[in-house]
Amino acid sequence: EVELVESGGGLVQPGGSLRLSCAVSGNIDSTYCMGWFRQAPGKEREGVASIARTTGTTIYADSMKGHFTISQDNTKNTLTLQMNSLKPEDTAMYYCAASRAYCNPAFSTVNFRSWGQGTQVTVSS
16 A cells, blocks of 8 residues: 655646645555646546656656656655646646556556545636
8 A cells, every 4th residue: 555645735826836745655666657647626637747666757748748847756755746837727636646557648547546635736816
């Protein structure tokens, strides 16, 4: 079992930045892929970015490229999402997740067994 706790969300103006963190604990050796997802009200959960735990290889959803940066610190068991040039449409609950499967561009949520409780990001003036 992997436990995930997100932090760093909040209210930010358009064009601003936020840095989300996810503290990872538990049986992390069984995890191959870590990811960030988001879900806006009335919309389906969508993948933002993922990173392979052992190689650090990253995958981004097309609309997130150049906009968000995913990183990890395996010594501190922390996953991070740096979000820049935020827009109102980035408003959503952001979740980190862990998967025993390899990362893939489909960001299939069924592959991610462990989820955090989410952290709210609101982009508004």
